[in-house]
Amino acid sequence: xxxxxxxxxxxxxxxxxxxxxxxxxATQLQHWGCDLRVDVRHQQDFLETPAFCSLDEALxxxxxxxxxxxxxxxSTARELAGRxxxxxxxxxxxxxxxxDISLQDIIKTLPPILQGAYVEDRRSVLHAELWREGSLVGAxxxxxxxxxxxxCGESMIELGVQLDGRQLxxxxxxxxxxxxxxxxxxxxxxxxxxxxxxxxxxxxxVPICPHTLSxxxxxxxxxxxxxxxxxxxxxxxxxxxxxxxxxxxxxxDEIHVHRADCEALFIHPQEQDFFAILRGKLHWAEPPxxx
Numbered sequence: 633x634x635x636x637x638x639x640x641x642x643x644x645x646x647x648x649x650x651x652x653x654x655x656x657x658a659t660q661l662q663h664w665g666c667d668l669r670v671d672v673r674h675q676q677d678f679l680e681t682p683a684f685c686s687l688d689e690a691l692x693x694x695x696x697x698x699x700x701x702x703x704x705x706x707s708t709a710r711e712l713a714g715r716x717x718x719x720x721x722x723x724x725x726x727x728x729x730x731x732d733i734s735l736q737d738i739i740k741t742l743p744p745i746l747q748g749a750y751v752e753d754r755r756s757v758l759h760a761e762l763w764r765e766g767s768l769v770g771a772x773x774x775x776x777x778x779x780x781x782x783x784c785g786e787s788m789i790e791l792g793v794q795l796d797g798r799q800l801x802x803x804x805x806x807x808x809x810x811x812x813x814x815x816x817x818x819x820x821x822x823x824x825x826x827x828x829x830x831x832x833x834x835x836x837x838v839p840i841c842p843h844t845l846s847x848x849x850x851x852x853x854x855x856x857x858x859x860x861x862x863x864x865x866x867x868x869x870x871x872x873x874x875x876x877x878x879x880x881x882x883x884x885d886e887i888h889v890h891r892a893d894c895e896a897l898f899i900h901p902q903e904q905d906f907f908a909i910l911r912g913k914l915h916w917a918e919p920p921x922x923x
Contacts (some may be wrong), residue, residue, distance in 0.1 A: 636695040637873060638869050639868070640687060642671035642708065643724075644922060646702030646870070651677045653735055658682055666746065683841055692716045695746075695899075699735075701725020702818075705898075706874055711775050713757050714894025720745065721898070725807035729817045729909060732900055741901055750899040755814045756854060759892040762871055762879050770871070770879040776815030777895055778873060780860050781807030781840065781879070787869025788843060792863055796856040801923075802863065804843035810858065810889060815912075819875075825849040829906060845848040860887040 635881040639661055643650035653676060654670075661668050664684070668712065672684045690696055690712065696719045698704045703713040721731025722738065733741050744750075744875045760778045762770040791808055793800040811820035813828035816836050821827060825838040826849060835858075838849040852858075862869055862885045910916060 635746055636666075637691070637693040637905070638667045638669055638686075638695075639746075640669045640671065640690050640694055642674065642687065642696070642698055642704075644704045645673060645802075647700070650699050653666065653722075653724065655670045655701065657697070657738065660742075661695045662667070664743070664746065666743075679893040690715070690717045695720060697722060698731065699724055700731070702728050702849055706775050707876060709755070709775055709789075709896035709898070710757075710874070713773055713775075713896050716897060718752065718899045720750075729913060730814070730898060732881060732904060732909060745899065745901060749902050751902055751904060752794060753830065753898040753900055755896045755898065756812050756833070757892040757894055757896055758810070758812060758835075758889055760871065761872055761888045762881065763886045763888060764882070765884070765896045769885075772873045772877050772893075773892060774815075774873040775812060776818045776874045777809050777811040778871070778882070778887070779809050779819065779875075780862070780871055780887060781869065782865065783868050783870040785865070785869070787866040789865040789869050790863040792861040794859040795852060796858075799810075800837075801847070803839055803847055805839045805841055805847070807840040809838040809840065810860075811838060812854075815874075817913075820849075823849075826851070827910065854891045857888065857890040859865070860889070861885070 637916050643654040668682055669685045670682045672686050675684050698708050699722045722733050723731035740769055758774045758778055788804045790804045792802045809820050813832050816828040820838045822842055823838045823840055825836050833854050835852045835854045839847050862881050862883055865883050871879045
């Protein structure tokens, strides 16, 4: 099992339910002869002493395996974005569209992957910047979505949206979601947006409870920059990136968003099928059998 130089292992942080599986998988990987590294943030979770190190040390040719849900996988992907280090997700969450290997299938599914039988899946990443009176006050990456919302206030906010310098619309709503194809099965889906297949080079703009009922989700090219301007807000609004970081906003703030130069790199079993995942996770009817 020498397709990867080293295996980096990490799980959902501060979740005691993940620890037994983390220990079990570490033991199995060592039994298979893998050069194993466990993320140093799990050092207190092991009685024995595998090699611990920071994820910063992962290099192209290594493999990072996460145990948890899509949230764990996304946070790891943001940390590794642009470094060409593949990530494999073991799903211990409830839904999970990216972490597609169940804990029960590890013994059967993992060995072929470690021997090089897998498919690569490169996902686009968004870079968002928050500007206030000409000064940059916050920035970050998002794999799922950039979300502008009314914060803790009860009133709608008013947002102006520009695409590549051209006015798209001005909308009063509870918020707007700008989603990647990866995020189209997350918050954007809950808000009524369509599902985008991962290979599409597109973005999805979804309003949250818009005041104008004719406003509908719209699919946009992902190579063009977008700007959001907070025109009015009775209470402080907020910018959220993948729900992992949040920045307060005041009237007049602008958000500049463009596709980042980096990508996230995931790997999956060769038999992975995006539409099979949708059928299973969303409980779509299976196609009728042949007579």
